[in-house]
Amino acid sequence: MKLNCPLPFEDHEKVSLAHGGGGRRMAQLIQEVILPHFPNGKVENIHDGAILQFGSERLAFTTDSFVVTPPFFPGGNIGDLAVNGTINDLAVCGARPLYLSCALILEEGYPMESLRRVLASMGAAAEAAGVALVTGDTKVVDRGKGDGIFITTTGVGRVLPGARIDPRRVKPGDVVITNGPVGD
Incomplete structure (x- = not known):
């Protein structure tokens, strides 16, 4: 059959x-x-970040990898997407972003001018958010073993007093605010 x-x-x-x-x-x-x-x-749950108790402070900790093709697109590029995506993940944890790390995986032959454009947009996004890049790593893979550029960013932020944001708290009837089209 x-x-x-x-x-x-x-x-x-x-x-x-x-x-x-x-x-x-x-x-x-x-x-x-x-x-x-x-x-x-x-x-404890699958969420955009972890909330960690550190002394009397609650810190949000998140990491995200960006493997966007093409790396340049209308309205931005993989660099500002990486920084803003990580800052967004901290925000949905109820945190004010403080620090970022950045790991780059570059394919041999990736144009330096493209790298400079990506890094400039990352720097501008970090500055606009008032967040500092404090550490990072860079690796280069053989030509043909990557897709130009991959970026992983990690963020740490201070959870705002009283913030109790958790997907498990969402219930029918809650208002959802978006800043763009859903599903694009």
Whole structure:
């Protein structure tokens, strides 16, 4: 008997693009594959960042990788997306951003002028948000082994007093504010 299913068969023993899409497959990858290898971890829920108690302060800590193709697009580039994306993740944790780190993975042959443009936009975005870049790392991979430029940014922020932002607190009837089209 021949089965005719419009959905492609997925090999559950191989990583797929869906595992990086932020949806159910990503949550499944995190819960079933990643977290079991870190039994002493403090991941309480899958959220944009972790809230950590540090003395009398609550700090938000987040990290995000950006693998955008093309790296330059209408309205910006991978650099300002990386900084603003990390700052946004801190904001949805109820935190004021303080510090960023930046790791660059560059493909051999990536144009220096493109790198300068990306870094300039990162610097401008960080300055506009009043956040300091305090550490980073740079690696270069062989030509053909990357996609020009990948960026990972990590952010630390101070959680504002009284802020209790958590996806588990969302309930029907809550008002959602967006700053652009949903689903684009």
